[in-house]
Amino acid sequence: MRAIIQRVTKASVTVGEEQICSIGRGLCVLLGISVEDTQKDVDYIVRKILNLRLFEDDGGKAWAKSVMERDFEVLCVSQFTLQCVLKGNKPDFHQAMPAELAQPFYCHLLENMRSAYKPELIKDGQFGAYMQVHIQNDGPVTIELTSPTHPTDSRQMSKLEKQQQRKEKTRSKGPSESSREKVSQRSRPDPNASSGADGDVSSEREP
Structure with a gap:
């Protein structure tokens, strides 16, 4: 009203x-x-x-x-x-x-x-x-x-409904392919780095 x-x-x-x-x-x-x-x-x-x-x-x-x-x-x-x-x-x-x-x-x-x-x-x-x-x-x-x-405007209502649907789809899909790839890259061991057991770091790394 x-x-x-x-x-x-x-x-x-x-x-x-x-x-x-x-x-x-x-x-x-x-x-x-x-x-x-x-x-x-x-x-x-x-x-x-x-x-x-x-x-x-x-x-x-x-x-x-x-x-x-x-x-x-x-x-x-x-x-x-x-x-x-x-x-x-x-x-x-x-x-x-x-x-x-x-x-x-x-x-x-x-x-x-x-x-x-x-x-x-x-x-x-x-x-x-x-x-x-x-x-x-x-x-x-x-x-x-x-x-x-x-909402009193039908277009506003439609817009809100579409926004909600996009949010629900994002939740159901979980992390995107690009996100999973980034996580995978971060988790791969660096061959130039030491194990870290004695506190050493690779000489190739920047200080």
């Missing part, structure tokens, strides 16, 4: 001509759900959104307080385009969870966030609608998060 978290002085969502929700100071969060996301991803993203220290304290010290500690609002907007994979210049969204699965998953995430915080302070847009999101970024402060429970 990917999230773009923006500290805002105000934010709102409009569908058509109707403003369906708005918040004052707090966070506006764009959420992109992957086909591979699980409850672990939900737990991670919710915990980070609510606990990131993006606000000042009462004394003006920056990066000291979370949205929960300041009793600020959170506006969440489902954003499948965050799961974009570019094919040349064309965006491909096959990594995004299909809408029929993503909607209940997104609602479940909101429920988790409301359970962890104050339900009345968690707002959201309209899932699947063509929305106008109005954000007044404060700072600007923008944080990008990706849940770490699995």
Whole structure:
């Protein structure tokens, strides 16, 4: 799962001509759900959104307080385009969870966030609608998060799998032919050297 978290002085969502929700100071969060996301991803993203220290304290010290500690609002907007994979210049969204699965998953995430915080302070847009999101970024402060429970890029996953396969093949083969040859050469006795029993060394050896 990917999230773009923006500290805002105000934010709102409009569908058509109707403003369906708005918040004052707090966070506006764009959420992109992957086909591979699980409850672990939900737990991670919710915990980070609510606990990131993006606000000042009462004394003006920056990066000291979370949205929960300041009793600020959170506006969440489902954003499948965050799961974009570019094919040349064309965006491909096959990594995004299909809408029929993503909607209940997104609602479940909101429920988790409301359970962890104050339900009345968690707002959201309209899932699947063509929305106008109005954000007044404060700072600007923008944080990008990706849940770490699995690679989210298919090419990255393939690369990691290939690296692991190469490591396993190397272990199973043992030392290479060249390595064994080097070891064999090192173990052959030097005909010009003494046995070493009396501490002598060959006169041909360099001191």
